[in-house]
Amino acid sequence: NAGVMQNPRHLVRRRGQEARLRCSPVKGHSHVYWYRQLPEEGLKFMVYLQKENIIDESGMPKERFSAEFPKEGPSILRIQQVVRGDSAAYFCASSPQTANTEAFFGQGTRLTVV
Amino acid sequence: QKEVEQDPGPLSVPEGAIVSLNCTYSNSAFQYFMWYRQYSRKGPELLMYTYSSGNKEDGRFTAQVDKSSKYISLFIRDSQPSDSATYLCAMRTGANSKLTFGKGITLSVRP
Numbered sequence: 001n002a003g004v005m006q007n008p009r010h011l012v013r014r015r016g017q018e019a020r021l022r023c024s025p026v027k028g029h030s031h032v033y034w035y036r037q038l039p040e041e042g043l044k045f046m047v048y049l050q051k052e053n054i055i056d057e058s059g060m061p062k063e064r065f066s067a068e069f070p071k072e073g074p075s076i077l078r079i080q081q082v083v084r085g086d087s088a089a090y091f092c093a094s095s096p097q098t099a100n101t102e103a104f105f106g107q108g109t110r111l112t113v114v
Numbered sequence: 115q116k117e118v119e120q121d122p123g124p125l126s127v128p129e130g131a132i133v134s135l136n137c138t139y140s141n142s143a144f145q146y147f148m149w150y151r152q153y154s155r156k157g158p159e160l161l162m163y164t165y166s167s168g169n170k171e172d173g174r175f176t177a178q179v180d181k182s183s184k185y186i187s188l189f190i191r192d193s194q195p196s197d198s199a200t201y202l203c204a205m206r207t208g209a210n211s212k213l214t215f216g217k218g219i220t221l222s223v224r225p
Contacts, residue, residue: 004157033212035215041217042202042216043204044215048210048212056211059212091158093213095210102148105150105157105158106157107157108157
């Protein structure tokens with residue numbers, strides 16, 4: 001039973017380029033969460049999605065960031081026109097539809113903006 | 115005031131010691147409490163998950179929740195070098211809602 005799969009594991013982008021981070025949840029999980037971890041800081045919530053719907057995007061920067069979880073395929077976190085401050089580890093977590101169950105995290109994508 | 119405060123680190127203990135990790139929170143709406151362990155350059159791994167006030171034990175780990183004091187703890191008995199990692203407390207208000215994390219504490223267990 002595969003866990004949450006994130007790719008790529010490492011991503012280097014030049015300032016101004018686009019970064020696309022992918023997350024395949026655990027099979028059967030319909031809830032996906034994205035978190036960002038900056039050096040020396042804890043994980044910060046970004047966005048919560050269910051299939052084809054954004055449920056909570058209160059942690060998402062208003063500009064340049066977007067997320068989707070289509071009916072088919074992985075969830076995508078997209079960062080346009082990256083800046084050095086976007087360098088961080090981005091983690092995806094998934095949970096099943098059943099309430100009172102915990103989310104399981106992927107290994108993360110480490111984005112470096114040069 | 116941050117919603118979740120975690121004791122700062124780092125923390126270094128000898129092998130076999132009892133470790134106590136603590137978090138306080140300000141939002142009384144938090145109902146679910148978790149402890150995650152994160153090894154360097156890896157994703158967080160769920161260690162303990164509790165809902166009600168009181169203690170929950172799993173092997174060498176005990177999670178304690180005191181909702182009246184807004185305080186949670188994780189105790190590690192007979193600590194091992196393999197326990198060396200960053201420990202993150204996390205909590206959420208409802209089923210499937212977002213997790214709010216503490217900043218994490220790095221634990222080092224010396225052989």
